[in-house]
Amino acid sequence: MIQIQTLHKKYGNVRALDSVDLTWNQGDVIALIGPNGSGKTTLIKCILGLVFPSAGDIHFMGRSILNSYEYRKDIGYMSQISRFPDQLRVGEMLDILTDVRNVKDSDRDMELYEEFKIEQIRDKTMKSLSGGTRQKVNSALAFMFSPKVLIMDEPTAGLDPVAVEILKGKIHRTDKSVRLMIITSHILCDLEDFATRINYLQDGKVRIDYSFAELREKSGESRLSKAIAHILNPS
Amino acid sequence: MIKIIKYFLIDIIKNKVILGLTLFFLVTSFSLLYLDENQTKAVLSLMNIVIIVVPLISMIFAGNYYFNAYEFKEVLLSLPVARTRIILSEMIAVSISLALSLGLGLGIPALIFGAGSTILYLILITMVLSVACAAIALLVVILSREKSRGLGLVLLAWFYFSLLYDVIIMTLLMNFSDYPLEKFVVFLAALNPIDLCRISMMLKLDISALMGYTGALYKEFFSSLIGSAFTLGTMLLWILIPTLISIRIYRKKDL
Numbered sequence: 257m258i259q260i261q262t263l264h265k266k267y268g269n270v271r272a273l274d275s276v277d278l279t280w281n282q283g284d285v286i287a288l289i290g291p292n293g294s295g296k297t298t299l300i301k302c303i304l305g306l307v308f309p310s311a312g313d314i315h316f317m318g319r320s321i322l323n324s325y326e327y328r329k330d331i332g333y334m335s336q337i338s339r340f341p342d343q344l345r346v347g348e349m350l351d352i353l354t355d356v357r358n359v360k361d362s363d364r365d366m367e368l369y370e371e372f373k374i375e376q377i378r379d380k381t382m383k384s385l386s387g388g389t390r391q392k393v394n395s396a397l398a399f400m401f402s403p404k405v406l407i408m409d410e411p412t413a414g415l416d417p418v419a420v421e422i423l424k425g426k427i428h429r430t431d432k433s434v435r436l437m438i439i440t441s442h443i444l445c446d447l448e449d450f451a452t453r454i455n456y457l458q459d460g461k462v463r464i465d466y467s468f469a470e471l472r473e474k475s476g477e478s479r480l481s482k483a484i485a486h487i488l489n490p491s
Numbered sequence: 492m493i494k495i496i497k498y499f500l501i502d503i504i505k506n507k508v509i510l511g512l513t514l515f516f517l518v519t520s521f522s523l524l525y526l527d528e529n530q531t532k533a534v535l536s537l538m539n540i541v542i543i544v545v546p547l548i549s550m551i552f553a554g555n556y557y558f559n560a561y562e563f564k565e566v567l568l569s570l571p572v573a574r575t576r577i578i579l580s581e582m583i584a585v586s587i588s589l590a591l592s593l594g595l596g597l598g599i600p601a602l603i604f605g606a607g608s609t610i611l612y613l614i615l616i617t618m619v620l621s622v623a624c625a626a627i628a629l630l631v632v633i634l635s636r637e638k639s640r641g642l643g644l645v646l647l648a649w650f651y652f653s654l655l656y657d658v659i660i661m662t663l664l665m666n667f668s669d670y671p672l673e674k675f676v677v678f679l680a681a682l683n684p685i686d687l688c689r690i691s692m693m694l695k696l697d698i699s700a701l702m703g704y705t706g707a708l709y710k711e712f713f714s715s716l717i718g719s720a721f722t723l724g725t726m727l728l729w730i731l732i733p734t735l736i737s738i739r740i741y742r743k744k745d746l
Contacts, residue, residue, distance in 0.1 A: 301746075304568070304569055306565070306568060306569075306745070306746045307745045308743060308745060325571055325572060325573045325574070326571050327571070328569065328570060328571040328572075329571035331569070333569045335565075339562040339565060339566075340562055340566065341502065341560065341562050341563035341566065342562070343502065343505045343506065344502070344505075348501075352566075353566075356494060356498075356567065356570050356572060357570055357571070
């Protein structure tokens with residue numbers, strides 16, 4: 257579904273992405289992990305077209321995304337720090353997204369919207385919401401349009417435990433066979449339940465690119481965190 | 492496209508800054524026209540204020556809004572909307588709100604006091620000038636990475652067009668006063684939208700006699716039909732060229 261071909265991104269002298277080659281297929285749930293500053297968010301921003309690669313290409317359903325924007329109708333994106341226009345109200349934000357995406361109100365997936373009780377904060381401005389609440393709005397929006405590709409950058413950061421469970425439940429229920437999910441997180445046990453493929457980035461390079469089953473086999477460990485540690489430091 | 496312009500406009504109006512600006516123009520224009528019996532003198536005072544204040548306000552407003560709406564644009568960019576459309580929509584929305592603010596703020600008092608064609612011309616040219624200044628400011632902020640630097644550069648651009656440019660021209664004229672520079676000066680005026688508007692307004696006010704020799708030449712050139720077309724065309728270029736460059740840069744900009 258997404259092919260990343262020798263992708264390079266330089267910021268001045270810093271190599272944010274260094275020859276990244278990845279293929280992600282429909283049905284996969286990708287755990288995109290790596291230390292801070294390893295290039296995860298840059299990679300996601302490249303896929304979204306917010307950042308332009310210095311070299312290389314990204315294909316989305318067989319077509320290059322460079323100089324294209326229509327492909328974004330199939331992407332739901334939950335950003336790391338929910339950056340929203342401050343003065344807009346939650347409801348307005350929702351209406352704008354629905355309107356610009358040209359989606360009928362009845363075609364929206366309102367499960368998270370209801371479970372997170374966003375109806376009650378419809379009239380509040382984004383500025384007045386707490387970080388966690390904003391993240392709830394953010395996740396409800398990402399799932400709302402049933403996108404074929406769902407990208408979640410640190411989805412559980414800032415959420416309270418109850419909300420984390422609601423979000424995980426939603427990920428569980430979502431039909432994964434027809435979509436591709438990409439999740440980044442530092443909390444590995446959050447990913448363990450869903451991930452089918454593990455991609456570990458470090459200093460902009462792909463260090464691990466295995467399916468979860470392969471990773472378990474190679475490392476002889478069943479826990480994700482131990483398996484990764486084993487592959488990175490075979491001792 | 493219209494949808495996105497609409498949402499930018501809603502966002503701008505919610506900001507309330509534009510309402511404050513309209514009120515400011517309203518009060519200024521009203522008090523000047525009310526206080527001065529002689530309308531020509533009132534219009535002259537208004538022009539002197541407007542020619543300094545409007546470029547400054549338009550540039551700061553457009554530059555500041557670019558950064559204020561940064562998150563909004565990020566949200567739009569994660570949707571299937573082309574970048575060209577987003578930045579063009581922002582430019583159009585900013586232009587509409589500035590032009591409307593000026594039109595209403597300066598226009599309502601003018602209508603109340605029974606304005607002549609001079610003041611209507613002044614308002615019209617001010618509206619065009621504010622859009623040109625917004626286009627220049629947008630280009631400046633797109634070129635810069637962060638807000639403080641961007642707005643600093645916008646101020647510098649305003650300083651250049653309002654003051655520095657005149658100083659340079661003055662120095663030039665002083666040093667080369669032995670040569671026939673008049674035609675060249677007309678051309679130089681076109682390189683600065685603020686100067687161009689100022690000259691064009693002054694000639695409408697019929698006070699070009701105050702400007703001596705060059706004034707006579709200006710009068711001859713700018714009050715002809717070709718002159719008006721020249722002013723309008725040049726101002727349109729001052730709107731179009733910065734906007735087109737902005738779009739080109741924004742299309743390839745990392746956010």
